[in-house]
Amino acid sequence: MGIVVFLSNYKKDxxxxxxxxxxxxxxxxxxxxxxxxxxxxxxxxxDLFILFKEDGQIDGPAxxxxxxxxxxxxxxxxxxxVSTASMMLCDDAIMNQExxxxxxxxxVERIKQAVSELKIVSLKGVTVHLLPKKD
Numbered sequence: 001m002g003i004v005v006f007l008s009n010y011k012k013d014x015x016x017x018x019x020x021x022x023x024x025x026x027x028x029x030x031x032x033x034x035x036x037x038x039x040x041x042x043x044x045x046x047d048l049f050i051l052f053k054e055d056g057q058i059d060g061p062a063x064x065x066x067x068x069x070x071x072x073x074x075x076x077x078x079x080x081x082v083s084t085a086s087m088m089l090c091d092d093a094i095m096n097q098e099x100x101x102x103x104x105x106x107x108v109e110r111i112k113q114a115v116s117e118l119k120i121v122s123l124k125g126v127t128v129h130l131l132p133k134k135d
Contacts, residue, residue: 021073021111021113022113023052023071023073023113024052024053024054024073025052025053025054026051026052026132027049027050027051027052027060027132027133028049028050028052028118028130028131028132028133029047029048029049029130029131029132029133030042030048030049030101030128030129030130030131031117031129031130031131032129033100033104033126033127033128033129034126034127034128034129035125035126036125036126040100042063042097043063043091043093043094043097045094046063046064046094046097047061047063048060048061048062048063048097048098048101049061049130049133050067050130051133052071056070056071056072057069057070057071058070058071058080058082059085062084062098062101062102063090063094063095063097063098063101064088064089064090064094064095064098065084065085065086065087065088065098066084066085066086067082067083067084067085067102068082068083068084068085069081069082069083080105082102082105082106084102101128103122103124104120104122104124104126104128105120105122105128107122107123107124108120108121108122108123109121109122109123116131116132117129117130117131117132118130118131
C-alpha cells in the first residue's frame, strides 16, 4: 500500500479578523462545498470529517479512504501535511467528493473559524464548509 502526500498551508482570514484558531481536540464534519456557481452538498451516505488531535496529528475519513497527517497551529495560521492512509475504491460520486475535498485542502488561501463553523477557502475560489462534529 502506498502513501500519497499532500501539502497544505492554512491561513487565517486577515480581512475579517476572528479569534485565534483553536483546533486542538476538535472534530469537523463536511457541510458542503460552496462552488463559485453552485452549492454541492455531501454525497448521501458519505462520512467525511477531520479530527485535530492535541498532539498535532490529524485523522478521519475522507468519505472513502482515511486521511492522516500533522498540523501546526501558529496562532494566525495553520500548516498541515495530510496524506491518505488507504487506497480503497468506492462509488464514483464518493470518490469524486473525496478528491475534491483533498484538492481544496491542498490549495488553501485562508481559513475562518467561528463557534459553529469552519470555512476553508481555496485558491480555486471554493469554500469548504465544516461543522463541529457531534459525538
